[in-house]
Amino acid sequence: MKIAHISDAHLGRQQYHLPEREEDYFQAFAEALRLAKGADAVVVTGDLLDTRRPSTRTLLRLLDILGETGLALYVVGGNHDYSHLRPDETPLRILDKVGAARLLCFQEADLGGVWLYGACATPRSKADEYRERILSARPGSVLAIHQAIEGVKARYPSAADEYTMPSRAFSGVKAVHIAAGHVHDHGVRHLVGALWAGSLEIWDSAEFETWDWRKGKWELYQEAAPKGFYIIDVAGRAASAKEVLLRPRRRMVKLRVFLDEEREAEAAFEEAAARFDAPGAVVKVELYGDVRGDLRPSRHAAAFSRALYVDVVDRTRKPSHAVARVGSAYEAVERLLRERLGAGADAVVKALAHARDGDRAAARKIMEEWLYAEVDRA
Template sequence: MLIAQLADIHLGHRQYGLDERLEDYNRAFLSAVNEVLRLREKGGLDTVIISGDFFDTQRPPPSIYVTAIRGLTRLREAGIRVVVIRGNHDASIINPVENPLTVLHQMGLIDYLDGNYIDLGGVRVIGAGTVYTDIQNRLINELSTLRGNGVNIAVIHQYIEGAPYIYPMPNVDVFMVNEKPLAQLGLDYIAVGHIHEHGLKHPRINAVYPGSLEVWDAREFEIYEYTDDRLRKIKDIDPKGFLLLDVGNNGVRVSSVKIGPSRRLVRVRIKYDDAKPSTVKRDVSYIASNMDQRGSLVILEIEGRVAGGYSTRDFNTTELRRLFSKAWVDVRLVLERQSAERSPRVFGGIGEIIRQALRSRLGDEEVGVVMDVIERVKADDEDGALKTLERFIGVPLSGSKSIKDWLGASE
């Protein structure tokens, strides 16, 4: 039996506030559907598992429902069964009854599992939605109770203790399941979601994360450094895709299916010991001549120290962005004055407006903290934002809630 395992599709995610990125997430899902249909024709694949976070929000707009229905209808018409659980984005953890997955279930497009199972021949697929770490025993007990006599596959959306992720993610410790009780269940495979890195394997349990279908974190971008008047490539864009499960009497074997990126996503780091506006403009102009491609998304990170006689106000981010005419560009200044006083992080012209408004009420240190937190949250680095706040106010914030939780928004 062949099963495709997808996760963290996040339909409706408008990364960086861009309509183009929202469409990229739509395209990634529809591309995965095309690949699943190809695999069905080639090798008889007849089931898809989605390990949570199919949607990015509990209340997706009509256009996102249209994309979901379009892709799922094609799978249903091809005779492919789709099994879905809720992730922390699909539904409220506390009251998960009302969520968009139930709509798709009522339409006959998916089998929505939450504390129940379906049998596919001799394979039992057990689904359980996301739980908080402090009530993980409920999840373990559900999985234990629902096990069958044949091959058992559990579908969950959690961080499993010990999984060696590369990029720290918000809420890892909030939605964690301890390794030992999970291993003691003796499950043949755990189809797990929540970590967005493609193909991340747990070292001791047969559990693999397919990761998101689209790039989620700026750290996954293609990355360059600009030094000595040259661009040096540090890493390629991280792979994305889903997993193919070959289920037999001897267990579950896992292989990778890659999905190419929708557009070029690039980060360029420039570091200076003595940054001057004219030098920075010259260097960014050179970078633009190499990176300004239609449809590309470029993040410029300008770091270091400002040369004597200048201040961070002398660096016009709007002017730097205008050196690019085709790509979407985000310019981030992380520069220190010669006095070693840390200047606030800014991104684009709005950053300067925010900084000046804050300075009318706050001191330089407080402004620097606020701007640093804004920049980190914008880059999906909630862990870094929390650490900045913890250092400033001297109160531990991580371990229970995300930034958005503290602000009263659903995560």
């Protein structure tokens, strides 16, 4: 029995407000399904959709893609497309009702001699309840989850993430394999036996191909994060995982420019445009160093004429205008936010930091996730 393990497609996400990036997410999902044609079934371990309130266009596009596959599709609710407080208010129910996919939310399915048990995203505050439910899975089942687990080494999410389960929640689980979602890093494993397929597309600039400008030259800091899925081959009481990588659809580049003096910026951008200004590219530039003059990010962004999207963020320190956080007005505002908003203050502070850095899309996403969580708790 071969099961294609796909995760975190986040369909409908318009990264940086670019319709081209929204299309990239759909194309990555469609390509994954094409490459999974030889599998007996496909399981999506959460966040098939980017929101519990997708547009009609997003749902129709998804149904078109699913209608072309002919594969048996099973989905688990993720924290983006499912709420444990309102389990019936998920677009995944629509897919289930029309027969496009079967939603497994603390339920099992017989795939033909192999049992699949799906566990929807659950906050860590419900760890004991979560453990009881997954322990009900038949021994030897494939367990499909949408959680991070304490101790997992990944870029995102952090240990403080609401959907990071303690390892003890999986104590006694007798699954032949744990197919996991929520962590976007492809190929991450945990000692409890979990394997994360990762997101199908680049999520944020932490995963970009990254280059550093130091001492007058560009040096590669990291390659773009790999993206793909797994074919889980289950035979009796054993399972093996075969990696399937997806080709990058678009060049996503982060350039970190470390300046010793202002005039270096001209040379850095001239060479950057020659090397990284490709048609359709997404380019994020961050400027660092102690620089007194005005670097005018918009002027430097204009050096890229062929890229789809360019964002230049000035992170340089200007001594004459430096503001200390300790005892400053900034600290007072942050303290006031925490007093008035409680837990919501962290979301507001993070959103403001992203907005200050020019990443409005990330700021908006943080605020939307907090507001949706507030509605669910109401």
